[in-house]
Amino acid sequence: MAGETSADHTPIDAQELFKEAGATALVVFALCFSLVGFKTEDVPGGLDIITRFDDVLVATALAFIGRAALVLLRQGYPLPVLATALPVTILLIVLHFSDAVFSTDTAAVLKRFLPFGAPVIDWLVTILAAVFAIRAAIARQRAGSTMTTEEREKAMDRIGARVQRAARILGPLILGFAIILPFLPMADRRILDIAILVVTYIMLGWGLNIVVGLAGLLDLGYVAFYAVGAYSYALLAQHYDLGFWVCLPFAGLMAATAGIILGFPVLRLRGDYLAIVTLGFGEMIRIILLNWYEFTKGPDGLSGIPRPTFFGLPFTRSPPEGVETFHSFFNLAYSPTDRIIFLYYVILVMALATNLFTLRIRKLPVGRAWEALREDEIACRSLGINPRNTKLTAFSIGAMFGGFGGSFFATRQGFISPESFTFIESAVILAIVVLGGMGSQIGVVFAAILLIGLPEIFRELHQYRMLAFGAAMVLIMVWRPQGLLAHREPTLHLPERPPDAPRVAGAAK
Amino acid sequence: MSAGTPLLGVEHLTMRFGGLLAIDDVSFEAADKKITAIIGPNGAGKTTVFNCLTGFYQPTIGRLTLHHPKGDFLLERIEGYRIAKDAGVARTFQNIRLFPRMTVLENLVLAQHNVLMRASRYTFAGLLGMKVYRDAEAKAVELARYWLDKVALTEQADWEAGNLPYGDQRRLEIARAMCIEPTILCLDEPAAGLNPRESAVLNELLLFIRDEHEIGLLLVEHDMSVVMGISDHIVVLDYGRKIADGTPDEVRRDPAVIRAYLGEEDDEELPPEVARDLDELR
Ligand SMILES: Nc1ncnc2c1ncn2[C@@H]1O[C@H](COP(=O)(O)OP(=O)(O)O)[C@@H](O)[C@H]1O
Ligand SMILES: [Mg+2]
Numbered sequence: 001m002a003g004e005t006s007a008d009h010t011p012i013d014a015q016e017l018f019k020e021a022g023a024t025a026l027v028v029f030a031l032c033f034s035l036v037g038f039k040t041e042d043v044p045g046g047l048d049i050i051t052r053f054d055d056v057l058v059a060t061a062l063a064f065i066g067r068a069a070l071v072l073l074r075q076g077y078p079l080p081v082l083a084t085a086l087p088v089t090i091l092l093i094v095l096h097f098s099d100a101v102f103s104t105d106t107a108a109v110l111k112r113f114l115p116f117g118a119p120v121i122d123w124l125v126t127i128l129a130a131v132f133a134i135r136a137a138i139a140r141q142r143a144g145s146t147m148t149t150e151e152r153e154k155a156m157d158r159i160g161a162r163v164q165r166a167a168r169i170l171g172p173l174i175l176g177f178a179i180i181l182p183f184l185p186m187a188d189r190r191i192l193d194i195a196i197l198v199v200t201y202i203m204l205g206w207g208l209n210i211v212v213g214l215a216g217l218l219d220l221g222y223v224a225f226y227a228v229g230a231y232s233y234a235l236l237a238q239h240y241d242l243g244f245w246v247c248l249p250f251a252g253l254m255a256a257t258a259g260i261i262l263g264f265p266v267l268r269l270r271g272d273y274l275a276i277v278t279l280g281f282g283e284m285i286r287i288i289l290l291n292w293y294e295f296t297k298g299p300d301g302l303s304g305i306p307r308p309t310f311f312g313l314p315f316t317r318s319p320p321e322g323v324e325t326f327h328s329f330f331n332l333a334y335s336p337t338d339r340i341i342f343l344y345y346v347i348l349v350m351a352l353a354t355n356l357f358t359l360r361i362r363k364l365p366v367g368r369a370w371e372a373l374r375e376d377e378i379a380c381r382s383l384g385i386n387p388r389n390t391k392l393t394a395f396s397i398g399a400m401f402g403g404f405g406g407s408f409f410a411t412r413q414g415f416i417s418p419e420s421f422t423f424i425e426s427a428v429i430l431a432i433v434v435l436g437g438m439g440s441q442i443g444v445v446f447a448a449i450l451l452i453g454l455p456e457i458f459r460e461l462h463q464y465r466m467l468a469f470g471a472a473m474v475l476i477m478v479w480r481p482q483g484l485l486a487h488r489e490p491t492l493h494l495p496e497r498p499p500d501a502p503r504v505a506g507a508a509k
Numbered sequence: 510m511s512a513g514t515p516l517l518g519v520e521h522l523t524m525r526f527g528g529l530l531a532i533d534d535v536s537f538e539a540a541d542k543k544i545t546a547i548i549g550p551n552g553a554g555k556t557t558v559f560n561c562l563t564g565f566y567q568p569t570i571g572r573l574t575l576h577h578p579k580g581d582f583l584l585e586r587i588e589g590y591r592i593a594k595d596a597g598v599a600r601t602f603q604n605i606r607l608f609p610r611m612t613v614l615e616n617l618v619l620a621q622h623n624v625l626m627r628a629s630r631y632t633f634a635g636l637l638g639m640k641v642y643r644d645a646e647a648k649a650v651e652l653a654r655y656w657l658d659k660v661a662l663t664e665q666a667d668w669e670a671g672n673l674p675y676g677d678q679r680r681l682e683i684a685r686a687m688c689i690e691p692t693i694l695c696l697d698e699p700a701a702g703l704n705p706r707e708s709a710v711l712n713e714l715l716l717f718i719r720d721e722h723e724i725g726l727l728l729v730e731h732d733m734s735v736v737m738g739i740s741d742h743i744v745v746l747d748y749g750r751k752i753a754d755g756t757p758d759e760v761r762r763d764p765a766v767i768r769a770y771l772g773e774e775d776d777e778e779l780p781p782e783v784a785r786d787l788d789e790l791r
Contacts, residue, residue, distance in 0.1 A: 357636075364635040364642075365625040372608050372619050379606040382563060383620045383689055384594030393632075490612045492646075494654060494666040 013075060021068040028063035032056045058115045062125065069132050078139035085133035092126040160437065160487030167442040174445065178348055182341040192340045194456045196347055196412065200405060201452045203351035205432040205444035206358055207401030212430065213439035214358075214367065215394035216374025217267070218275040221282025222429050224262075225255040225399035227289060227421035229406025234302040234416055235295075244308035244411045248404060255403020258285075259396035267391040270377075282426055289418040301417025305410050307339065308346060315339035343412055350408060354401050355441055361397075363491045370394050371439075371491075428452075431469055439488060513540035513741075515576055516693055516725040517562075522571035524557050524749075531557045533749040534570075539693070539727050539742070541576075544719055546728040546736040549746035550769075555729040556603055558746075559697050562727075563600045564589035577692055594623050599691035601682045603698045603729075609671025613662055613681055616670050617653035618646075620688035625649055656684035660714065676707040680714070687718065694718065695727045700735045712739050737761070745769075 037056045040047045069081045095114050099107040114122045163170070181187055181195055204226065211219045232251040236242050266277045289296045296302070307315060313326040317334045326342075327334045361367040369390045372380050377387055410416050432451055436443025451469065517539040524532040532554045539545040547555050560566040562573055562584055573584035575596050582596040592598045608616050618625070628645030629635030635642045657663040660680040665673060670681060679699060686694055696715075700708050716739055719726055730736045736743065736757075743760045745753040753763040760766055 360636060361632065364632055365622050365629055366632050368611075368615060368619055369622055371611060375608040375610060376606050378565070379602075379608065380619075381565075381590045382593055382600050382602075382606070383622060383685070384590050384592075385619070385622045386590045386594075488610060490667060491615060492618065492650065494614050494650065494657075494663070497654070 012072070012077060017068055017071045017075075020071050021064045024067035025060050025064035029056065029060040032059050055116055062115065066128065066132070069136075073135060073139055076139075078136040081132060082136035082140060085129050085136060089126060089129040089133050092122070092129060096122070096126065157487060160440075163442065164440070164487045164489060171442060175352075182344055189337055189340060192337065192344055194453060196340070196344050197456060198448050198453045199344070199347045199351050200408065201429065201432060202445055202448045203347065203354050203408075204402060204405045204429045205436065205448055206351065206354045206441065207398050207405065208429050208433050209436075209439065209441070209444055210358055210361075210370070210401070211394055211398035212433050213437075214362065214374065215370040215391060216438075217391060217395060218271060219278045219395070219398070220275045220423075220426055220430065221262075221278035221280070221285075222398070222402055223421045223423070223425040224282040224285040225258060225402030226406040226409065226425065227285050227418070228255045228258045228399075229403030230410040230416050230421070231289065231296060231302070231406075232403065233407035233410045234305045237306050238302065238304070243306065243312075244407070248407055251407035252400040252403045255406065256396040256400040258403075259399025260392055263392045263395040267388060267395065279423065279426075282421075282423060286418050286421050289421070296418075299417060299419075301415055301419075302410075303415040305414050305416065307414065308343070308411050310342060315342060347408055347412075350404055354404075357401075358441065366390065366393055368491055428469070437487070513543050515539070516541040517576070517727065518572070518574040519558070519562075520572040520574070522558065522561060522573065523569045524554070524561055524566060524571075525569045531749050532561070532568075532746075535746065535749070535751045537744045537751065537754055539725055541725045542719060542723050543741040544715060544726045544728060544739055545742045545744065546730055546740040547744045547746060548730050548733050548736060551731055552748075553731075553746040554749040555731070555746060556697055557749075559600060559695055559727075559729060561585070562592075562695060563598055564592045575693065593689055593691075597689065597692035598695065599686035599689050599693070600695040601679075601686055601697055601699060603701065605675075605678050605682055607670040607678055607682060607685070610669055612667050613657070613670050613673070614650070614653055614666045616681060616685050617656060617688045618649050620685045621649045621652065623689075652688060656687055659717070660684045676703055679703065679707075680711070683714065687722070691724060693725045693727060695729075697729045698731065699728070700730060700732065708735065715739055 033056055036059065037051060037053055039050050039052060041050050042048075065084075069085065072078075072081050092114070094101070095110055096119075098110040101107075102110065111117075115125055116122050178195075178199070182192060187195075204222070208219065208222050211217050211222070229251040232254040233244070233247045236247045236250060237244075262278070262281050266274060266281075269277060290298055292298070309315075310326050313324060313329050315326050315338055317325075317336075325334075326332075326338060332338070362371075369380065369385050370393075372385065373387060373390055373394075380387055380390075409420070413420075428451065432444055432447040435451065436445070436447035515538045519538070520536050522532055522535045523530070535554075535558070537545075537547075547558060549555055557566065561568045561571070564584065564587070568585050571585060575582040575584055575598060577596055582592075584592055584596060584598065587596070593600075608619065611619070625642075625645055626632075629642045630639075654663065654666075657666055660677075660683065662673075662677060662681055662684070665677065670678065673681060679702070683694075683696065683699065686696075699715075700711055703711060712735075715726060715728070718724065728736060728740065740757055743753075743755065743757055744751060745760060745763070745766050747769045752765045752769055753760050755763070
């Protein structure tokens, strides 16, 4: 047979197989036991704990089988994997579609054989089985030769470069879709709300990308600036009766100032140390907001935050005497979605402004210095680049966009409290940046859709979101630490030589 | 002691790392428009002198004066990045420090950061795409092109610097240092790892910089033969102490140098501790 290789002759290393698969199963069991095994549920009269040990056992078994399959593939035995994965995939698909084939009763019985009973998770398992089957089939064909890490790295780089190049076409396409989205028939209130959320995170991702992606400063407390922006707007609006558009620059300025105040003492720290200090700062801001009751109303939060107006025209059904509204001014019937659509466009414009700003500043001396600082701080110093000021600008500009995002959040919600600004928010925004590929603008868009949009659309995924986050991050770190679409475009090119110029111009000096 | 107008004066430089005296009361001068070489076996303290000069180490004792056209700078007193920015002291590193994931051209333009920063009016004019900035950027690119031509890397301008062969990276680092338009160029073992042909090209480049750009060069080298041909003045260090100082011919004939350095040609590749032990046995 053509596919016969030396690998086929070596016996299966059973010890390695059981060791690895057992270890994986153990880890999954340890993780799942408390996370999946117990669940609190609202029952009349309080909370009840229900147990789901069957799911834990299934997950552990699946982990064992999956890891064993990986080991077998690595040892050059695709056939047993194929022989298992293929029937399992087919079986699962049949079970999924059993109501289309069998009577309702039979289907109900059959469906109970699905591993988890939660459709999305079951589909994930199915897809996983299919992936194993496909990989085994490919490995069988190529007789066990899999890509080396370096080859994969190169391949991913090429994909990154291609996506980056495609971004020139893809970007406007996505933008066009984003612009017409509110007028598509599928765009109901729910879809619009999700879209607003996704675009907000895209904007925050782009803002944080300046700090983490370009300047390479690992900031785990980005939510602090988001909070400063939100509270700045809410407090200014309440105490001075100012509108959203007037407050927006102030909120940005306050956040940028907070960025400078924090950055000044801590930016001499590097890497992990900086991450820990920024994390602490994020919590500090939240705790101040929680405890400074006279100023921030503490855990009660601030409510009645004014909604944005369309050049002074509010989006209300029945305005106070003498105030014209959006719908009456334009002679439209009142529709509550008008306000949502308007909010959507506001955040879309804000996000686009962030993106344009970043694309532009990357090609300016500061932007280039940010990237250089990420590459080698010592070399920067030897070239006369001031590391502290350069980092401070990155930190404060990133903070400013966080502040803008925060005031949008406040005006959209109409109510804010410290609970909205927990560490998890920072983690989510950071995950978007890291997953997308540090410094990649289009990567942030994809990552935000993946991490925010999908869990919102498939509500069922929601409770597994953090689990998926963790898994995604681990995979990325193992597989491609630079992020999915990390590919760097040069900020400038050498122009063609003017035809009359001599090859070596004696010009300089 | 040294011919020509002094550019850099090092007086009583001492650097102590805990119990280790890495530099022990070293004084010398580097002249303007001349190549001054600091030589000495591995571990003699040459790189440490550079790190003191360029603000990476704070000397324990000593005065480092740069005689700049704008006035004297006391290098041990000013903040690290200002030594390059204001005093115009450019340096390269023994183990090359480029921005590996940025292109060759970007590396050279980054060296002109402060000029461009001023032209972009601290980013505002740049954001608005104003002409002052566009002109300054075009000029910066032309200066980069000039040095690219000089070090024969024009074809590779859009390569990631980290992908260049080793010899090219060395030359790029020198070109980058020259793009800050320095008053003195400090090179830490620029010939390390180069083959004889590359080494000859490098010597030509250094002479060109001295003669055409009329700046002083300070050169660190552990292999004496490399610098004999091109140096105007040589300072010899051994175990942190200056043991000789003079023209190449004087240094070549100096008994202390012959004993400590030239006579032990075969020890050269040994680690400093081993060489030291051998020395004691002798
Ligand atoms: N940061 C430092 N901390 C402690 N010792 C150092 C440090 N830098 C250099 N040294 C010591 O100083 C001595 C001189 O080193 P160096 O200047 O690098 O030598 P050279 O460049 O001449 O080979 C060596 O013994 C080295 O171990
Ligand atoms: Mg050295």
